[in-house]
Amino acid sequence: MISARTLPRLFANANSRPLSLADHEETFRPTGAVGSLLEELEASGLVGRGGAGFPTSRKVQLLRAQRGHKYVVVNGMEGEPAAHKDFRLLSTNPHLVLDGAEMLASMIGASRVAVCVARDNPAVVNHVERAIHERAPRNHGPSFDLHTPPWRYVAGEESALVHWLDDNESLPQFRPGRPHILRIGRGATLVDNAETCANVGLIGRYGAQWFRELGTAEHPGSVIVSVTGAIDHPRVLEVSLGTPITTILQSVGADPHPQAVLLGGYGGAWLRGEELATPYCNEALAPFDLSVGAGVLAVLPRVACGVTETQRVVRWMAHESARQCGPCAFGLPALAEDLAEVARGGRDGVAAIKRLTDRCAVIDGRGACRHPDGVVRFVRSSIATFSEDIDNHLRGAPCAGSRSSQHYLTVPALEKESELVWE
Amino acid sequence: MGVIRRTGQFVLRVDPILCDGFGHCAELAPELVHLDEWGYPIISSEPVPTADIGTHESARYAVRGCPRQALHIIKIAPPRP
Numbered sequence: 001m002i003s004a005r006t007l008p009r010l011f012a013n014a015n016s017r018p019l020s021l022a023d024h025e026e027t028f029r030p031t032g033a034v035g036s037l038l039e040e041l042e043a044s045g046l047v048g049r050g051g052a053g054f055p056t057s058r059k060v061q062l063l064r065a066q067r068g069h070k071y072v073v074v075n076g077m078e079g080e081p082a083a084h085k086d087f088r089l090l091s092t093n094p095h096l097v098l099d100g101a102e103m104l105a106s107m108i109g110a111s112r113v114a115v116c117v118a119r120d121n122p123a124v125v126n127h128v129e130r131a132i133h134e135r136a137p138r139n140h141g142p143s144f145d146l147h148t149p150p151w152r153y154v155a156g157e158e159s160a161l162v163h164w165l166d167d168n169e170s171l172p173q174f175r176p177g178r179p180h181i182l183r184i185g186r187g188a189t190l191v192d193n194a195e196t197c198a199n200v201g202l203i204g205r206y207g208a209q210w211f212r213e214l215g216t217a218e219h220p221g222s223v224i225v226s227v228t229g230a231i232d233h234p235r236v237l238e239v240s241l242g243t244p245i246t247t248i249l250q251s252v253g254a255d256p257h258p259q260a261v262l263l264g265g266y267g268g269a270w271l272r273g274e275e276l277a278t279p280y281c282n283e284a285l286a287p288f289d290l291s292v293g294a295g296v297l298a299v300l301p302r303v304a305c306g307v308t309e310t311q312r313v314v315r316w317m318a319h320e321s322a323r324q325c326g327p328c329a330f331g332l333p334a335l336a337e338d339l340a341e342v343a344r345g346g347r348d349g350v351a352a353i354k355r356l357t358d359r360c361a362v363i364d365g366r367g368a369c370r371h372p373d374g375v376v377r378f379v380r381s382s383i384a385t386f387s388e389d390i391d392n393h394l395r396g397a398p399c400a401g402s403r404s405s406q407h408y409l410t411v412p413a414l415e416k417e418s419e420l421v422w423e
Numbered sequence: 424m425g426v427i428r429r430t431g432q433f434v435l436r437v438d439p440i441l442c443d444g445f446g447h448c449a450e451l452a453p454e455l456v457h458l459d460e461w462g463y464p465i466i467s468s469e470p471v472p473t474a475d476i477g478t479h480e481s482a483r484y485a486v487r488g489c490p491r492q493a494l495h496i497i498k499i500a501p502p503r504p
């Protein structure tokens with residue numbers, strides 16, 4: 001058994017190779033003193049680790065009330081280019097994720113589990129495939145299938161993932177009312193992030209009390225953080241919720257007093273360097289209108305130019321739009337154009353910043369999924385955070401960072417629009 | 424059929440995936456819809472009382488006139504006394 005108060009939990013015994021089933025059983029030996037799964041899950045207060053932070057037990061109860069065939073989908077797509085947590089988790093402790101999925105399936109009465117990993121990452125696909133194969137002889141629960149949709153930013157969105165499983169297209173669906181039950185065929189589907197499943201696996205073995213030993217009262221447990229940006233090597237580490245952000249940065253050797261840190265991924269928002277003593281959990285971040293999201297901390301150093309970095313990310317995000325909804329397909333490239341104009345500065349820039357705020361208000365909340373909302377949130381937060389820098393750009397005296405060719409927020413290369421793969 | 428209860432409220436809703444920006448709705452229901460710079464509808468999310476016959480009629484026209492059938496009227500039941 002792994003002890004409750006120490007980290008790592010999810011990465012216990014982590015190695016460069018995934019734990020075999022025997023090693024996994026050895027590492028995470030159940031204690032037996034655990035009540036009914038659903039009660040434990042409810043008492044644990046686990047919220048989804050995929051970004052939205054929806055309470056997992058509520059989701060499970062919603063699905064329990066459904067009738068007929070049901071499915072569990074493990075979302076290991078990792079749409080965020082800045083995040084590596086699901087890939088790391090699936091290539092170190094795949095069985096913990098599969099255990100959690102099995103428990104979720106038994107709770108809602110699902111007969112099949114679909115594990116989704118982007119096909120652009122063949123190593124992880126292999127690890128998961130081997131893990132599923134390893135379990136097959138002693139599997140008495142649901143049947144596991146591995147699915148490999150193409151990697152796109154929006155393909156990891158839950159409705160897009162279910163759409164892919166149902167109809168082979170990684171496009172988000174329109175869901176007029178929420179909460180909305182997603183369906184494969186007629187079967188109700190429970191979609192949970194891989195990290196959430198791994199946490200369910202731990203709760204099922206050790207119980208809610210054990211789970212609550214780490215983290216804050218409102219947001220218990222640990223969370224996997226991907227630190228990127230101004231750091232030698234991007235790092236993935238597990239921290240207890242409520243750890244101050246400066247401590248996290250120090251522990252991976254990043255500058256603890258950078259210009260700003262991007263939280264929650266490319267649909268997230270910036271936290272200024274002066275505010276980094278904030279504990280890393282949703283209730284402490286809420287006053288800044290931030291959340292833990294997908295667990296990304298992208299460090300922007302003082303030498304970097306916030307405007308240029310934002311422009312590059314928004315241009316890529318606009319390119320990653322599924323081009324289904326007009327406000328997203330046309331609005332996001334327009335935002336990227338405006339930002340480029342602001343970065344160039346001068347008189348055009350003054351008009352561009354006005355247009356930018358107007359367009360943000362027009363686009364917000366008008367897509368089928370949350371992709372445009374995320375970009376708008378990011379742009380708004382950049383305007384607020386880098387207001388001094390933007391003023392300098394508009395005065396025609398841009399910062400030195402904007403002339404440098406080094407960038408800190410990594411974005412994949414833009415593909416040709418005709419070459420984008422959605423199925 | 425044909426009977427419309429004039430109680431409660433309604434909102435006009437668009438399915439953004441189906442919508443292709445034909446813009447007919449803005450002409451058929453100008454009191455509810457205006458278009459953004461790319462020609463896609465911005466619909467007021469304020470519930471309108473169904474008793475407002477003129478607005479409800481134009482919302483119905485907009486729903487029927489949409490070439491992509493992307494518009495829906497969502498009825499909001501009146502609060503029970």
